[in-house]
Amino acid sequence: MFTARISPSTISVITTYRCTAACEDCCFECSPKIDKALSFEEISEFIVKATHYYPSIKLVVFTGGECFILKEKLFFLITMCTELGLTTRCVTNAYWAKNLFRAHSYCQRLIKAGIGEINISTGLSHQEYVSHGTIINAIRALVESNIPVLVTVETDSSTSSCFDKLRSEAIVKDELNKKEPLLKVQVNSWVRFNKANEIRQINQTVDSLKYGCDNLFDAIVITPDKEISACCGITMSHIDEMHLGNINQVENYEKQQKDDFLKIWIKTEGAFQIMKHIGVSDEKLKGINHPCQACVILHKDQEVRKMLLDNYSSHVVRVFNKSKLHEMKGVEI
């Protein structure tokens, strides 16, 4: 029988669900009131164990919640990864850059630890807690310290213009105009978890819905619930099938997934395209603007689950062939 090749390139550590912010529609409902976190020992032991079991791992991503809440422990962990020959990335709301002096002092610590890249999340909801000015301080300090930085901005609402405001800043324009900029800026599909909030970007075609999920089989994720997760998608905590056991069971990542046809299918074609293949109505697909939204419907909606069970067998050979082809070519699906 067909089995998928499971050779992850990345460990994604959801260090804590605690955050300095409490953004509306945060996918993990993080806030300053939540304490759930992985300990330093749990994270470091997992990194050592996982990299032994999966030598393909090259990158460790520290995220949350807000990973800089770990303070000294975060810098120790980055240093440990650097010494193990791993590249590192931190995903942050940049709260630590309230003034330029403080931002530079964080950057010095990051350089000393050997950081590979910083990802900053911002936008309308984030900026209720972390101001535009703080984000600009962080960008300036990171770029001046030669640390690559990716800024991800939420899709703006009908009345906000966070993206344009960011792009109009001199430091951003100057860096983006360079031949080899250290800065990248992108917009992320904004997903409304609270139905009372405005829908943003509903009529736009979202390219990522056309493709397979490149997070599956590539990123081994650990969570503050002391669990291994199959992905770090924004809806993963709502999908039982993404939970792969305790953080001590590093082998589960391979054992539980290599012959899981639905995961192979999602990896190959994406949850949105699967729903189209099995004939899910346009009415149900309407309003989906993020692949993980499609994924949670595929797993949780009883009508869709039944359609999947009734129809999947006619897609098995086609999906296995396509998946194998991609594995052989080593191309992104």
Ligand code: SF4
């Ligand atoms: S900054 Fe990120 S982790 Fe923190 S509450 Fe906002 S969306 Fe959640």
Ligand code: SF4
């Ligand atoms: S699409 Fe599904 S499998 Fe992929 S990251 Fe999102 S929730 Fe996870």
